[in-house]
């Protein structure tokens with residue numbers, strides 16, 4: 001009897017179908033629904049495309065004035081990892097579909113890779129150019145950021161002949177002074193932001209797109225909060241785009257470059273699945289997106305390699321690796337909550353708001369508030385304190401870069 005029932009159940013159980021198109025077998029599990037590959041690809045692409053459409057709505061002043069070729073160009077930061085590649089692919093498909101429908105696109109995309117030392121290739125620009133012929137690609141050295149980097153004098157004084165060194169040598173000397181992998185990674189990350197901003201300004205671009213997934217942003221939030229630097233994360237994840245510190249923008253005070261995270265609604269694991277099923281443009285089922293990755297590129301790998309021995313970052317990463325699988329809503333909630341917090345109560349990157357200005361440490365990006373006239377060094381968490389925008393290092397960086405007690 002029970003055998004009969006089992007056999008009956010097995011027979012009547014239909015092959016699980018995609019819950020969206022109801023025609024193809026489901027191959028992807030995105031928790032709320034089971035999808036076929038094609039519907040899954042649409043599901044992933046829709047998230048960043050919706051974010052970009054919101055950016056377009058908030059920044060396009062008069063569409064009627066726009067003529068072909070005059071569309072805004074968004075700068076996409078290409079890390080060499082899967083999430084920024086997935087973002088590139090999603091927006092390329094968006095641009096293609098707009099061009100198919102109307103003959104033109106409401107924005108163009110310029111992808112920029114910033115290569116950091118040592119110059120091991122983390123990206124295959126030639127293959128990317130071939131795969132995405134309608135997009136522009138560029139690559140700059142991290143050292144290019146130094147032209148807009150207000151190197152703290154107390155730091156450069158420690159480096160023999162700093163003034164006469166070229167940018168590559170200066171970068172190597174600055175990084176070599178970092179006493180910990182965290183300090184080094186923080187300085188690299190600050191320089192990276194500068195290189196992106198300088199490139200955007202030099203090319204008349206005012207929007208920067210970063211490819212971090214919800215999982216990566218949740219990790220960053222937890223790790224930075226645990227280090228007592230949550231305020232900077234709050235400022236950086238504003239839903240309507242974070243304005244980069246005006247001290248990043250040399251010679252153009254008040255010029256605004258906004259940063260958006262179009263992949264902030266997606267889990268790292270879903271993006272990983274996407275690049276393995278999504279085909280390269282015009283390649284049918286042959287070439288998959290993942291073939292463009294040089295090292296199988298785990299997202300943020302470079303940074304985490306650098307931070308291997310830093311307990312908090314590793315802890316956050318391990319924590320969210322488990323959470324992402326079992327409780328994905330926790331990941332989304334962290335990012336959503338941070339995006340809605342009011343960053344104006346916490347000091348954030350040097351922008352002016354209601355007459356109150358704020359700044360960050362040039363080496364680590366940490367918020368530095370100060371009562372001192374020279375603006376260097378003291379941290380103050382009291383809300384509403386007027387803070388001067390002054391270049392300088394925080395106390396921790398003074399220690400980390402061996403200039404403690406100087407100046």
Ligand SMILES: [Zn+2]
Nearest residue numbers: 018021036039
């Ligand atoms: Zn389907």
Ligand SMILES: [Zn+2]
Nearest residue numbers: 361364394397
């Ligand atoms: Zn610092």
